[in-house]
Amino acid sequence: xxxxxxxxxxxxxxxxxxxxxxxxxxxxxxxxxxxxxxxxxxxxxxxxxxxxxxxxxxxxxxxxxxxxxxxxxxxxxxxxxxxxxxxxxxxxxxxxxxxxxxxxxxxxxxxxxxxxxxxxxxxxxxxxxxxxxxxxxxxxxxxxxxxxxxxxxxx
Amino acid sequence: xxxxxxxxxxxxxxxxxxxxxxxxxxxxxxxxxxxxxxxxxxxxxxxxxxxxxxxxxxxxxxxxxxxxxxxxxxxxxxxxxxxxxxxxxxxxxxxxxxxxxxxxxxxxxxxxxxxxxxxxxxxxxxxxx
Numbered sequence: 001x002x003x004x005x006x007x008x009x010x011x012x013x014x015x016x017x018x019x020x021x022x023x024x025x026x027x028x029x030x031x032x033x034x035x036x037x038x039x040x041x042x043x044x045x046x047x048x049x050x051x052x053x054x055x056x057x058x059x060x061x062x063x064x065x066x067x068x069x070x071x072x073x074x075x076x077x078x079x080x081x082x083x084x085x086x087x088x089x090x091x092x093x094x095x096x097x098x099x100x101x102x103x104x105x106x107x108x109x110x111x112x113x114x115x116x117x118x119x120x121x122x123x124x125x126x127x128x129x130x131x132x133x134x135x136x137x138x139x140x141x142x143x144x145x146x147x148x149x150x151x152x153x154x155x
Numbered sequence: 156x157x158x159x160x161x162x163x164x165x166x167x168x169x170x171x172x173x174x175x176x177x178x179x180x181x182x183x184x185x186x187x188x189x190x191x192x193x194x195x196x197x198x199x200x201x202x203x204x205x206x207x208x209x210x211x212x213x214x215x216x217x218x219x220x221x222x223x224x225x226x227x228x229x230x231x232x233x234x235x236x237x238x239x240x241x242x243x244x245x246x247x248x249x250x251x252x253x254x255x256x257x258x259x260x261x262x263x264x265x266x267x268x269x270x271x272x273x274x275x276x277x278x279x280x281x282x283x284x
Contacts, residue, residue: 050281057281060254081281097241097248098255113257114233 032089040093040103044131045075048090049100053077060112061100067119071128072136105131183216183247190243191223198262199224201272205254209278220256222272224265233259 040046045068051057053065068075080087080099091097094108102109104127109115118124125135180188181204188202201222206215221240228236236259241248248255256275260268 051279057279059276059278060256061281062279063276095238097245108234110234110237114237117233 032085033093036086036089036093039076039078040108041106043074043076044105044133045073045128046103047075047077047100048080048086048102049077050079050081052079057081058099060098063112064100064102064115067115067124070119070137071124071133072139073128073133104128181214181216183251184219187219187221187244187247187252191221191240194243195223195225195227195239197223197225199265203274205256205275208275209254210280217251218254218275219252220258220272220275222258222260224260224262226262228259228261229263 047064047068049056049058049061049064051061053068056062056065065077078086078090080090087099090099090101094101096108096111098111100112102111102115109118109127115124118127125137128135184202184204188200191197191202192200199222201220203220203222204216205218205220207213209215209218211217223240227239231239237257240257240259241255244252244255254275258272
């Protein structure tokens with residue numbers, strides 16, 4: 001956006017009666033919310049975590065990485081420890097107080113506990129399937145391997 | 156909180172060591188317990204302070220695990236159950252509580268489970284960074 005257009009928006013924002021639309025525009029664009037909504041749409045699976053998949057910095061984030069690895073899922077990972085704005089922004093965006101956070105098809109699915117339960121119940125395979133991703137555990141199961149697919153919750 | 160009330164509050168605990176009983180329940184923990192108990196009317200409630208597993212001073216109240224079994228969870232997907240717990244403890248989560256692991260089951264699910272819950276995964280050092 002040009003500087004002239006931006007100052008126009010600013011001027012409008014300062015006029016009490018015409019300012020509402022301009023104000024909400026200003027509040028949204030360039031904010032964490034707009035940045036994050038682009039991030040969660042960027043890939044079928046998007047994970048906000050502490051550290052990076054090769055080196056998670058939190059046990060809960062590590063658990064999510066391990067689950068994704070077992071299912072052979074490729075995903076976008078964002079390290080909230082290297083981005084303080086994102087660390088708070090993602091909590092506001094999903095109205096969820098903790099990290100990690102997992103998005104499938106742009107929708108918030110849950111944190112570590114929920115992912116773990118979905119993995120154990122087989123629901124994760126289903127959810128990935130809806131997003132057009134075939135879990136690697138299905139291949140393992142078909143080959144007669146020791147896949148976790150369809151395993152019922154054991155605790 | 157003295158020993159007697161600690162015992163009272165944790166009467167539903169299935170796994171509790173003597174040292175845990177002996178130690179006073181922290182203020183934050185007690186407040187969290189009370190909120191969960193009065194709002195969710197659980198048939199079973201465990202609150203574990205797992206802060207000792209992390210790089211925080213002794214006696215800290217930063218990392219918790221909650222196991223809550225309530226008929227209020229019937230027909231509700233996991234995400235809604237977790238949101239209910241998170242909302243109840245929003246105040247604590249905004250202040251000092253840094254991690255909250257949640258196991259939320261219906262009485263039926265709890266009865267058909269082994270009724271034990273594993274401790275949270277090992278800390279990997281990211282706290283405070």
